[in-house]
Amino acid sequence: MSELERLRHAMRATERPDAVLDLAAVMREGRRLRTRRRVAGAGAATLATGLAAVVVVVAVGASGPGDPAPTERPPPVAVAPPSVGVSPMPEKWPDPTPPPTVARDEPPPKPMGQIVDSGVRHGTERRVYYFVPVSVPGAPKVSIGLAAGRQAADGSLTTDILVNDVDGSDRRAGFHQIGYDEGSAAPVPTFGYFVGPAERITGTVDGRQVDARLVRWSADKQVMIFWFDPAQLEPGERLDGIIARDGSGRRL
Structure with missing residues (x-):
């Protein structure tokens, strides 16, 4: 019998005219049920955190099969998004000569x-x-x-x-x-x-x-x-x- 069924059984006992309410049993079973729900909720949160960690690992650098699993509460990781509309600076310009400030074909001053x-x-x-x-x-x-x-x-x-x-x-x-x-x-x-x-x-x-x-x-x-x-x-x-x-x- 599950915890929920035991709680319901304890509560239905109060429906019989000759039954005596076992308040301690009802509260005990209720606490056990709430505890199980909290544990389930924490497990869901842990699963969500683990999925987020996997996404970061894939985007930044995939882990090998022998790497340890992510911790329950990994520290937050900030990954800067790539700049939009900005090209990286080349290591060397195609033409290293700076653009002229005057026309190249300008004749020299006349004496x-x-x-x-x-x-x-x-x-x-x-x-x-x-x-x-x-x-x-x-x-x-x-x-x-x-x-x-x-x-x-x-x-x-x-x-x-x-x-x-x-x-x-x-x-x-x-x-x-x-x-x-x-x-x-x-x-x-x-x-x-x-x-x-x-x-x-x-x-x-x-x-x-x-x-x-x-x-x-x-x-x-x-x-x-x-x-x-x-x-x-x-x-x-x-x-x-x-x-x-x-x-x-x-x-x-």
Whole structure:
């Protein structure tokens, strides 16, 4: 006889006129029935938990046949869902070259005025200096830059270094930006420009003086282009000082 049947039998005994209610038996059987229901409920919850654990194992990594069964109350496992609409970053882009900020086929700036030949040769190319137009945000009085380039036999130009002011005026009296070689394909002799009636420009390095070669810019006779012979001043070597003098030897 099951627990439920025993409970019903104990309760039906009260229906007979001569029967005496055994209250203790009824309560005992009722407790036993409730206990069985609680145990059954816990077993159902355990089964549901076990199924959830199986789903996680299958999704993350299947367990082998010899692995232990999941515990009754496994700790909660959070599995992040894959991102939607986001592709993984490739280990290497098809083209490692970053996209250009300017057009690749954009022609180089056209020289302003005459191109100055320095007399220095790099194979079949000659080292030249020339001014080109520039635009500096916030500096409306800066419109020219001095370039050190190479000119091929066909007349084409390759610019190695371009220097220009970043504020003020590019025609103020005195020295402006000086260009130094920084590991170019062909060494660039130190160069720059001076505005004023200069007839001699002398640089100082390691206590010795080195004279620069000078050529007036064809577009403005007040602008003097200068550079140092690489045999006297190694390209890239920094000057300790530089001065300009007029035809009378007076320092400008």
